[in-house]
Amino acid sequence: MATFVDRVELQVAAGSGGHGAASIRREKFKPLAGPDGANGGRGGDVILEVDASTTTLLSYHHKPHQKATSGGFGKGDLRHGAYGEDLVLSVPDGTVVMASDGTVLIDMVGIGTRFTAARGGTGGLGNAALASTQRKAPGFALLGEPGEERTLVLELKTVADVALVGFPSAGKSSLIAAMSAARPKIADYPFTTLVPNLGVVEAGDFRYTVADVPGLIPGASQGKGLGLDFLRHIERCHVLVHVLDAAALESDRDPFTDLETIENELATYAAGLDEEAETRVPLMDRPSVIVLNKTDLPDGTEMADMVRERLAERDVPVLDVSALSHKGLRELSFVLGELVEQARAQLPEPTVAPIVITPRAVDAKGFRVVKEEFEGSTAFRVEGDKPERWVRQTDFTNDEAVGYLADRLAKIGAEDELFKAGAVSGSTVLIGPGNDAVVFDWEPTMVGGAELLMGRRGTDKRLEDNHRATREEKREDQRARTDARMKRIAAMDAERRAGHWADPSKDEGNA
Numbered sequence: 479m480a481t482f483v484d485r486v487e488l489q490v491a492a493g494s495g496g497h498g499a500a501s502i503r504r505e506k507f508k509p510l511a512g513p514d515g516a517n518g519g520r521g522g523d524v525i526l527e528v529d530a531s532t533t534t535l536l537s538y539h540h541k542p543h544q545k546a547t548s549g550g551f552g553k554g555d556l557r558h559g560a561y562g563e564d565l566v567l568s569v570p571d572g573t574v575v576m577a578s579d580g581t582v583l584i585d586m587v588g589i590g591t592r593f594t595a596a597r598g599g600t601g602g603l604g605n606a607a608l609a610s611t612q613r614k615a616p617g618f619a620l621l622g623e624p625g626e627e628r629t630l631v632l633e634l635k636t637v638a639d640v641a642l643v644g645f646p647s648a649g650k651s652s653l654i655a656a657m658s659a660a661r662p663k664i665a666d667y668p669f670t671t672l673v674p675n676l677g678v679v680e681a682g683d684f685r686y687t688v689a690d691v692p693g694l695i696p697g698a699s700q701g702k703g704l705g706l707d708f709l710r711h712i713e714r715c716h717v718l719v720h721v722l723d724a725a726a727l728e729s730d731r732d733p734f735t736d737l738e739t740i741e742n743e744l745a746t747y748a749a750g751l752d753e754e755a756e757t758r759v760p761l762m763d764r765p766s767v768i769v770l771n772k773t774d775l776p777d778g779t780e781m782a783d784m785v786r787e788r789l790a791e792r793d794v795p796v797l798d799v800s801a802l803s804h805k806g807l808r809e810l811s812f813v814l815g816e817l818v819e820q821a822r823a824q825l826p827e828p829t830v831a832p833i834v835i836t837p838r839a840v841d842a843k844g845f846r847v848v849k850e851e852f853e854g855s856t857a858f859r860v861e862g863d864k865p866e867r868w869v870r871q872t873d874f875t876n877d878e879a880v881g882y883l884a885d886r887l888a889k890i891g892a893e894d895e896l897f898k899a900g901a902v903s904g905s906t907v908l909i910g911p912g913n914d915a916v917v918f919d920w921e922p923t924m925v926g927g928a929e930l931l932m933g934r935r936g937t938d939k940r941l942e943d944n945h946r947a948t949r950e951e952k953r954e955d956q957r958a959r960t961d962a963r964m965k966r967i968a969a970m971d972a973e974r975r976a977g978h979w980a981d982p983s984k985d986e987g988n989a
């Protein structure tokens with residue numbers, strides 16, 4: 479069977495932030511003139527955007543991996559890393575975006591609606607930005623953060639005022655083609671239509687959209703034929719049109735049983751739509767119209783005459799039409815226009831469902847320490863956005879960077895909290911969630927001790943040497959150098975006399 483492409487799994491990866499640079503400016507008479515490592519650039523976001531010219535999710539079926547560009551590295555001489563470019567992915571109106579567990583993240587309705595699917599990583603700070611009065615020459619920079627990565631499920635639920643439903647080959651696409659400027663594929667074999675076609679119909683000066691969905695067969699609600707994959711396209715429509723083939727060739731079919739079959743499938747499907755009930759009129763209660771198509775054919779007119787009365791008992795408009803000869807189409811367009819107008823008027827004010835992001839259990843400090851089992855012994859896990867981000871920014875091959883991380887953690891009180899939770903020197907400390915955590919052997923006192931021995935982190939004695947020599951000091955320096963030179967000359971002369979060196983003047987004399 480043809481693959482259906484209005485439900486796709488999409489892997490999105492935002493760009494990573496570029497690493498910051500650790501660099502020292504050099505000037506002619508001041509080789510260590512201060513830090514000049516610039517920040518890394520921010521990684522690009524992956525953004526979904528509703529675009530009028532996009533009608534299917536087909537392109538993502540072919541390219542399910544989408545990645546934005548990463549930010550550039552910071553460089554010396556304060557050259558900032560380039561920003562990563564955002565990747566904007568066009569999606570059709572009515573695309574529902576879900577997390578991989580099925581949670582709806584956003585229902586993208588309306589041209590121009592945007593959704594940031596994955597956020598780019600922030601660039602790492604360079605050592606120029608990390609410098610402060612206490613830390614004049616940081617010998618490290620922060621790493622750029624990795625971009626967000628997510629698996630999303632995109633599902634298209636066509637947004638149309640009117641949905642045409644019916645058996646395959648009933649003439650749904652032909653009707654769309656006859657009533658609007660849309661030019662869907664039409665053929666005399668079942669399942670010609672694999673994705674919904676959308677058309678704009680004008681009835682006087684009222685305009686509305688009509689969607690033609692793939693043909694339904696008995697058992698569709700259980701997955702037969704194209705199954706459930708397309709039934710969701712009728713969920714949002716205001717008006718249902720039952721397109722009945724009055725000239726069907728099969729002997730076991732007539733418009734009345736066809737209609738009952740389709741209604742059964744819709745009712746079974748609608749029973750599964752619980753959450754929709756509050757915002758929309760239940761599917762089976764929506765206004766509907768019955769059209770008897772192909773009444774240009776003698777068989778068609780005959781059949782229409784036979785079933786018209788029975789169909790009329792349902793208290794919905796029944797119209798004889800022909801997509802081929804355009805018979806009854808003008809009347810149909812006005813009947814539908816009126817129903818759409820009424821339905822739109824009853825529409826509740828559109829409410830934007832807020833996206834609820836479950837907040838993490840952290841206290842006012844922005845982190846918490848939990849005690850847990852880790853590889854058979856007790857460990858302490860630090861959880862919180864800040865500590866986790868700081869860990870990602872740390873270059874663990876650089877002791878100074880690790881020390882800076884310790885400083886940051888101490889500053890928000892992580893050390894105190896670890897003490898309170900019962901951590902002692904040598905305890906295993908994890909920062910971050912699950913298996914992504916960074917594991918440390920905790921040495922709180924050593925960090926302090928190292929501070930005492932080496933002076934403040936990020937200071938460099940050579941940068942602070944502002945002493946200028948006095949005239950007497952310079953003269954003394956000169957004298958010492960002259961002495962040293964004289965000594966060197968005397969030593970060389972002694973070596974020459976001792977015959978260690980060849981003497982060019984003597985060699986010439988021998989020649």
Ligand SMILES: Nc1nc2c(ncn2[C@@H]2O[C@H](COP(=O)(O)OP(=O)(O)OP(=O)(O)O)[C@@H](O)[C@H]2O)c(=O)[nH]1
Pocket residue numbers: 644645646647648649650651652653663664665666667668669670671672691692693694771772773774775799800801802803
């Ligand atoms: N004579 C006649 N033929 C029609 C009429 N409407 C459609 N047909 C023919 O019926 C066949 C099926 O038409 P489609 O419009 O493709 O039918 P459909 O309902 O979209 O079919 P699926 O997409 O497969 O569900 C084509 O050969 C059409 O030319 C009509 O009013 N009169």
Ligand SMILES: [Mg+2]
Pocket residue numbers: 650651652663664670671690692
């Ligand atoms: Mg069709």
